[in-house]
Amino acid sequence: MxxxxxxxxxxxxxxxxxxxxxxxxxxxxxxxxxxxxxxxxxxxxxxxxxxxxxxxxxxxxxxxxxxxxxxxxxxxxxxxxxxxxxxxxxxxxxxxxxxxxxxxATQLEQLQLADNKVAFAQAMEQCELPAVPSIYIESIDELETHIKEPPFGEIPLCIKPVKGIYGMGFWRFDNQVSPIALFNHPENRQVNPQQYLDALKAVEHFEPLVLMPYLPGPEYSVDMVVEQGNVIAAVARRKEGAIQHLEISGEAYELGKACATAMKADGLVNVQTRNNHQGRPLLLEINMRPSGGIGYTQHCGINLAGIFALRQLGLITIEEAEAQNNHFTPTKIRSITDSIVFNSALTNLISTDNN
Ligand SMILES: Nc1ncnc2c1ncn2[C@@H]1O[C@H](COP(=O)(O)OP(=O)(O)O)[C@@H](O)[C@H]1O
Ligand SMILES: [Mg+2]
Missing domain, CATH: 3.40.50.20 (Rossmann fold)
Incomplete structure (x- = not known):
């Protein structure tokens, strides 16, 4: 076949x-x-x-x-x-x-650009796509200076690694927060900046960080099928607490698509944005790969992974893929943890000489 x-x-x-x-x-x-x-x-x-x-x-x-x-x-x-x-x-x-x-992606450079959150934000600004203001932090001293003289006025600061994934290392700075708060409620991602600096000073190796204004949100995650920068289908998930709203229009949706095009993405990719204090979406990052939540999008009637596969196999046209938008229904979803039986032996395993 x-x-x-x-x-x-x-x-x-x-x-x-x-x-x-x-x-x-x-x-x-x-x-x-x-x-x-x-x-x-x-x-x-x-x-x-x-x-x-x-x-x-x-x-x-x-x-x-x-x-x-x-x-x-x-x-x-x-x-x-x-x-x-x-x-x-x-x-x-x-x-x-x-x-x-x-x-x-279509070139290694785009994968590398997507992997560096500061370089990515700068590249997007050059394409006139709004990205979160991102200060590159190369040393503890630099961070200390910025904490003493906050670069975004009254707006609280947050930090994350330049090269990160799964939200690891993202923290909001708050002078008021108790030093024990991060142990009791790590999910709040709030830390006293002095405590953060002390922790940095206690380790030898320093990984570059991005210092940013904390954006109030809401946050959007836009999943897309892209062919050499051309967005064929897309669904935005607006995250409000535990509920995600599936949408196929709006400023964040359009910004996500424009970002994928500017990055010449290719395949199933994901762009994340968050609204600033004026309610305008700013780019946080692009993942040049499917997001963890891509499967959720099919609840709105648009099956992105399916569209991707049939396009790759030449079984549907771009027009047919775009017509999938007609099946869209505004949908709210909530992700849950599920379980299935795990079989230690696979019945569909095909062996190859290599393993
Ligand atoms: N400037 C910011 N303001 C508010 N929240 C942010 C900001 N930057 C990141 N976040 C939060 O941290 C999460 C992880 O950041 P992200 O840029 O997506 O990196 P990654 O997913 O690669 O770890 C985001 O989904 C968002 O909830
Ligand atoms: Mg992310």
């Missing part, structure tokens, strides 16, 4: 993506074959696919592994949500196997 798409190891939503792709293909009466692979025994993901592989652990074996699988299963398209830089570096070789490759 030629309608084969292969989802290689991703970051956080590989399972939802595979499920969405299969649902959409069925709904569209398209027969496709979905392969999935992972380096680890993520059987809850792999078991959903029509065929599954364990990827070699060593990077040096990956290219041969890809070549073998593509040839044996006549794979038309590969999607990767992880190790994107490696894939981008090997794009020519992988495409020479006769397969389309999606890494989130």
């Amino acid at each position: 030629n309608n084969t798409i292969w989802f290689m190891e991703g970051l956080s939503s590989q399972r939802d993506i595979i499920q969405s792709v299969k649902d959409f293909a069925k709904q569209q009466h398209q027969e496709i074959f979905v392969l999935a692979s992972h380096r680890h025994t993520r059987n809850e993901i792999l078991s959903l696919a029509d065929g599954a592989f364990y990827e070699p652990l060593e990077e040096t074996l990956r290219l041969q592994f890809i070549d073998d699988v593509v040839r044996q299963h006549q794979v038309s398209a590969i999607h990767t949500g992880r190790n994107s830089a490696w894939f981008e570096l090997h794009r020519q070789e992988i495409e020479s196997f006769g397969v389309k490759l999606t890494t989130g």
Whole structure:
């Protein structure tokens, strides 16, 4: 079968993506074959696919592994949500196997730009897209100076690593907050700035930080299907407490799309914005890969992962993809924690010589 798409190891939503792709293909009466692979025994993901592989652990074996699988299963398209830089570096070789490759970008530089939150904010401002004012902090002294003389007037400050993921290391500075607060309520992400400085001084290695004004919100997460910078479909999730509102219009939605275009994104990508005190959205970051919440978007009638897969396989036109917007219904969602039975043995596992 030629309608084969292969989802290689991703970051956080590989399972939802595979499920969405299969649902959409069925709904569209398209027969496709979905392969999935992972380096680890993520059987809850792999078991959903029509065929599954364990990827070699060593990077040096990956290219041969890809070549073998593509040839044996006549794979038309590969999607990767992880190790994107490696894939981008090997794009020519992988495409020479006769397969389309999606890494989130078309060039390594864009992946690197997306990975550096300060460089990203500057690049977006140069494209006249509003981004959160971002001060690059290279030393503890610099941070101390800014804390003594707050750079954004009355607006409280917050901080995060220049290269971060999963919200790790994001903290709001508050002089009033008790030193014990961060231990009792880490989820508030509030810390006394002096306490933060003391902690920094106690460690040897300093990782560059971004100092920003704390934006009141709301926050938007825009999930998109993009083809070489051209946004084919998009859904914005406005986050209000535990509820997310799915939307396909508005300033944040448009800013998200413009950002993906400016970054020449390619594939399933995600842009996050947050409203400033004037209620205008500012760019926080772009993830050149599917977001953890991409699967939630299908509740509004637009199946982004499905659209992506059928586009990659050449089974729907851009016009047909865009017409999916007609199925949109404004929807509120709430994410929950679920559980499934974990089978230690996969019944759909395909073995390759490499592992
Ligand atoms: N300037 C800011 N003002 C308010 N909240 C912010 C700001 N920057 C980041 N955040 C919060 O921290 C979270 C993580 O930041 P983000 O830029 O998305 O980095 P990452 O997800 O890569 O860790 C955001 O989703 C947002 O809730
Ligand atoms: Mg984020």
